[in-house]
Structure formats: C-alpha cells, structure tokens
Amino acid sequence: MTSASLAQSALAALSAAWSRVWFQDKPIAPLEISRMGIGAALLFHYGMATPYLFTFWGDSGWLPRELLAEKITDPWMQSVFFYFTAPWQWTAFHVVFLFCSAAFMLGWRTSWVKWLVLTGHISYSSRNSDMTYGVHAIVSSLLLILCFAPIGRAMSLDRVREVRFAKLNDLKAHPAAFSSPWACACTRLMQIQMAVLFFFSATYKLKGQDWWEGNAVWKVFVADDYYNGTLLNLLASQYWMVNVATYTTVLIEIAFPFLIWQRSTRPYLLAAAIFLHLQFAVLLNLYFFSFVMIMGHMSFLRPEWLSRLGVAWKQRMGGMEMIYDGTCGFCKRSMAWFLAFDGLRQIQIRDFRTNPSSVVNDQKMQRALYTVLPNGRALPGFEAYRYVVPRVPGLWWLMPFFYTPMLSRFFGHPIYNWIAANRSRL
C-alpha cells in the first residue's frame, strides 16, 4: 500500500468517524423536551420579574445609564435596552419577550421565535450583569444551541399545524416524524455542553480545601443565603453525612463527563445528575437553576427510550376508535384539528358513511360522534371527547374544559349537541 492510499484510507476513516459522532440521522424529540422546559422556565422567571422591570433593567433603576457606561467596556456585550429611550419601549419589549417565551415553549413559529428569545435573554443579562449568575450563562448556552437546531418539528404547535394540514386532505395521513443529521449534531452539542460544565465544575471543586476535606456542604448551609436550620441541626450531630454529600457531589460531577456516553452507564449517570439537581432545588431553593440543568440533561435521553415510553403509554391507555360523519365538512376539519395533537397515533378513525361500525348504528351516528373503547362500549358526543382527552398527552391542555367539576358537563353537553345539530351549516 502506498503512502498516498494509506493517507486516503486514514482520511476516509476519520471522515466516517466524524460523521458517526455528529451527523447521524436522529430524531429531534430530546431537544424539543429541552425547548419546552427552558421556554417554561424563562416565561416564569421573567414573568415574575415584571413588577420590577424598571428597577432591574431600567435607566432609573439599580443600574442607571451613567453607571452602565462605566461597567460595559466590551463592545461585544450588547443589549437592546442600551438603545431604548422611552419607558414604553421597555414595557413593549418585555411583553413581546414574554409572548415569545410562551410561543417558544409551545413551539409556535419556532424557527424565528427562538432567536427573539435568545436576543431577549441576552439583553436582560447584559443590561444588568450584576444580577446574573451561573444559570443565566447556562440558559444562553442552551438557547444558542436550540437556535442552531431544527426545533419545532415535534411536540410543538408547528408540528400540529403540519399534521393538520396533511389531514385536511386525508384524515388518515401521517406525516413522517422528523429526523435529520443536523438534529443529531445539535443534540451532541448540548450533550457536550453539559459534560463540559460538569467536568469544570468538578475540577474547580477539587482545587478547594472545603471540597477536598469534605466540609463544603456544611459551609453552604451555614451561609445566610442558603441557611437551613433544621438540616444544620441534623448535620451537626451526624457530620459524616456532610462528608458523604460533599464527596458524592464531586464524584457525580467528575464521573458524568466520562461515563455518560456509554450505553450501559448512561441511565445511572443521568439519574444521578437529575437527583443531584433535585437536591439543589429542594435544599438550596435553586429551582430555576436546577430545572434548567435538568432540561439540559434531557439531551441525553435516547430516542428509543422515548419510543418505548410512547408504546407503553399506548398499551396502558388501550385503543380508541372515533367514528365520525365523513360527509360533514365541519366534522372532518375538526377531526383533522383534533387528531393533529395525537402525536402517538393512539386514535383510530372510521367514517361511518363508507365504513359502518358494527357497534354503533347509523341512526345514532347521524346525531353525534362516537368513541368506541376496546371493550366495545361506545361513548357519544361530549363524552367521546372527554374520554380521549386525558389519554392522549397532546390533548392534556384541554383537560380544564372537559374535567372542571360540574361545569364541564353542564356546559359541554348542550354546546356539543348544538354544534352537532348545526354541523351542516358550520
């Protein structure tokens, strides 16, 4: 073999390895879970700060513009707040940002909303950097990766719109689940981000005497910001628990970046990391930080775990057949809309005009839609929807309309009956 062909085969092997690491065809679902969680966290976090908008980020607040000019010396540190001059601009921006965070969480117009959310978050952070801490950098890091990623293709209103559009032509249509090499690359980036974060978090801890000697957890709970009297009483009498908690924290953080990649060890490391963050949330009250970190860890969910979970859910809920009137345009449109939320494809459909049911006769079918259960029981109209809603995760948001005690049935039945009676005119 010549040196040229050796080099060529080495290059080919390297290229194949690069593609295997970064560019396999993978579903986007794990990143969609991160998107929903981070969107919810941002909406809550900044939403709760609304009464303090001008105090935190305004020119008359904690960091007046003249002080800001002294602090910001790097021209790369940017914020839209630097360019605002009138109070209404702060208010308008804040409202738009909260709206975009909600849209980001729901996956509505995700392809451009995600960039507005990133811009907003960076703007708040840069306007008053004294108020930022680690989690703001983590959110930026995860958001930027989500901006690169082709998100909004699953578990989102964008996906609902896509499926609904296909079902308007053919109710039995099922657009293929999205997967792409770029989804894999962005998932990998988020995984590396989490692994790097844990690695440096652990190595910096190992440089410190408090961690090395096993006292760090005690010192954290003594500090006024995290003071927990009950816990301190327990730890003071059982100090070995402080040592165990301190060393376990470091152990998980140092093991994570090395063992999270292997198929056999990933479940344990992922569970350990989530456990660690739940401890931070409960014992240190670092809810926002912990939740965001857990959402970052969602990138390590294997797509096959999610598939298995979906299959298990479908089996547990059992089959559901919705029988509708295929000659009614309104019925077909509303079925297309309803079925678009059924991401797990749990609902079977039957047009009684072309495919009559042996369970429900045509006379009954002309009055209402029916859901037939695996045991042969048939539920009409409002009750048909009411049965389906809690069993299809994509429809859970409808729960308040169908399960508010007394009110749902009191109003639901007459509303459904009126719509069914007038469906030919709708």
Next chain:
Amino acid sequence: MLHLLTSEQWRQHLAYAGMSALVAWHTLAMVIAPSPESDITKVARSLVQPYLTLFWLDHNWSFFAPGVENGSQFRYIVEDAAGKRHTFIPADKLSRFHPTSIWMRDRYIAVMESPQTYGDATAASLCREHASLNPIAITLIEIEQKDYWPAHRLSGKQPLDPEFVNVNTLKTVPCPEK
C-alpha cells in the same frame, strides 16, 4: 474528481462542510470558556472571546468552588429626624420560592462588593421607600460571616451571633430634604 460533482452534490458537500465548521467552532468555544489561562488557551480565547461575550457564554462553571465562601448579609439603618435608628434586614422579607429573590440577593451582593459604585443609588431608593419615617440618612452595612462549625451548633449558637460575624459599615448617605 471534484469537477464531476453535480450542483446538488456540491450543495450537499458545502452544507456538510458548513455544519462541521459550526460544530467544531462552537465546541471549541464551549471548552475554552471555562478553561484556566495557559499559553494555549490564551490564543484560543482571543479568537473566541467576541463570540463568548456576544452570546453570554463566558462562564467558568465553578459553582461553590474552589472554596465555599462564608456568607454575608446586607442590612441598612434608617436614621429618622428624631435621631432614632431603625435597622432593616431586606433578606428577611424575601421568599426563597420567588424567582426574584435571587436577583435581589445578587443586588445586595453588588452593593456590598462595590459600595462606592452602588451605594448612593441604593440609599436614594431606600430613602424613598422609607419616606414615612422622615429619614435623614441611610447607613449601609455588611454582616460578614466567619467560620461556624458543628460544635458551635451543638452548643446552641447561631451563625449570625456576634462572635461569628464582622460588622462592616459600608457607607452613610444623607437623604435629600423634602
């Protein structure tokens, strides 16, 4: 051989090259941001610094590390027109369950670390907040915690008892006359 590629294949190769460059660049930035300074990282950092700053990615992830600092508490004293002094501990009013509490605490830390920068603005807002007391001056105070160990706890002492803290007066700022 390259000249035999169709325009579609060219497009695919370019997209692949672009995606590879982006993931390589971003991975480099993720690793360089928290890395300690060395001859190698210094060069790489100069390259990625604008990117890290612009997207707010520059953090070393050293949570509670290398050492866990002893805590501190921000307090202030409002001196009213009659010469009476009222002490306030703002942290006592914060709910740990409310997300703004962490921002408020960060604000107090900023005041304690840089009283010359933030003291006047903070005191001015406190003068307004306590206008009903007819304040004539606000004194900003830092309660700096010292070591406190299990033996102290078991003997019934508290972390903020006088023997475990240093009281640092940061600044006294007169309130504007009405």
